[in-house]
Amino acid sequence: MSEKYQVVNGNKIHENGDREQNDDASLKEMADCYRLILQNVGENPKREGLLKTPERAAKALLFFTKGYHQKISDVINGAIFTENHDEMVIVKDIEFFSMCEHHLVPFFGKVSIGYLPNNKILGLSKLARIVEVFSRRLQVQERMTKEIAEAVDEALKPLGVGIIVSASHMCMVSRGVQKINSKTLTSVMVGEFRTNQKTRDEFFRLARS
Numbered sequence: 001m002s003e004k005y006q007v008v009n010g011n012k013i014h015e016n017g018d019r020e021q022n023d024d025a026s027l028k029e030m031a032d033c034y035r036l037i038l039q040n041v042g043e044n045p046k047r048e049g050l051l052k053t054p055e056r057a058a059k060a061l062l063f064f065t066k067g068y069h070q071k072i073s074d075v076i077n078g079a080i081f082t083e084n085h086d087e088m089v090i091v092k093d094i095e096f097f098s099m100c101e102h103h104l105v106p107f108f109g110k111v112s113i114g115y116l117p118n119n120k121i122l123g124l125s126k127l128a129r130i131v132e133v134f135s136r137r138l139q140v141q142e143r144m145t146k147e148i149a150e151a152v153d154e155a156l157k158p159l160g161v162g163i164i165v166s167a168s169h170m171c172m173v174s175r176g177v178q179k180i181n182s183k184t185l186t187s188v189m190v191g192e193f194r195t196n197q198k199t200r201d202e203f204f205r206l207a208r209s
């Protein structure tokens with residue numbers, strides 16, 4: 001982070017645009033924005049049902065984007081174990097909720113993760129925690145898929161990694177083209193999953209079954 005910064009409403013804004021957030025200050029600033037949004041959709045933010053809505057909405061948005069404040073090494077928490085297991089490991093159908101960075105509406109679905117160990121295995125829940133870190137941000141599905149692959153690859157240095165993501169985008173379902181049943185599939189293959197057809201086929205077969 002750069003040394004030069006200004007303090008705006010309790011948050012440090014660095015010269016290069018980076019922000020160091022103070023949670024209370026952020027909540028207040030965001031709640032004020034939501035109050036304006038309520039007015040602009042034609043609502044009265046002072047009516048009883050909406051009195052606490054700006055604060056609730058701000059907290060909800062901070063929850064939906066909590067991945068910005070998480071580090072992969074913290075969520076893995078050292079749960080990498082030496083094991084002489086050289087067969088594919090797959091955890092499939094890991095549910096995720098994310099937010100489309102273009103419209104700030106949800107997209108959600110399932111992630112399947114496979115890897116070929118290279119004498120190291122990862123605590124199974126940590127694969128789901130890695131998904132949480134990257135899905136709880138403003139995202140496009142393609143980048144989220146790649147970031148999950150890179151994190152698993154970096155943590156374990158396995159012989160290969162495969163990621164498949166299937167998602168419904170509310171920006172395509174409830175607005176815009178309104179294609180209610182459309183699903184977007186993305187995949188990223190690294191190492192053996194990219195170079196070895198058999199490994200890739202096995203992963204796709206098991207992930208689909």
Ligand SMILES: Nc1nc2c(ncn2[C@@H]2O[C@H](COP(=O)(O)OP(=O)(O)OP(=O)(O)O)[C@@H](O)[C@H]2O)c(=O)[nH]1
Pocket residue numbers: 100101102139140141142169171172175176177
């Ligand atoms: N590749 C990709 N595109 C996305 C994702 N989420 C949303 N989009 C797309 O981002 C595009 C933004 O297009 P724009 O034309 O700028 O926005 P828009 O007028 O709201 O577009 P429509 O959704 O077609 O109404 C749309 O085509 C969305 O479908 C994503 O995860 N990956």
Ligand SMILES: [Zn+2]
Pocket residue numbers: 100101102103104105169170171172
């Ligand atoms: Zn969108």
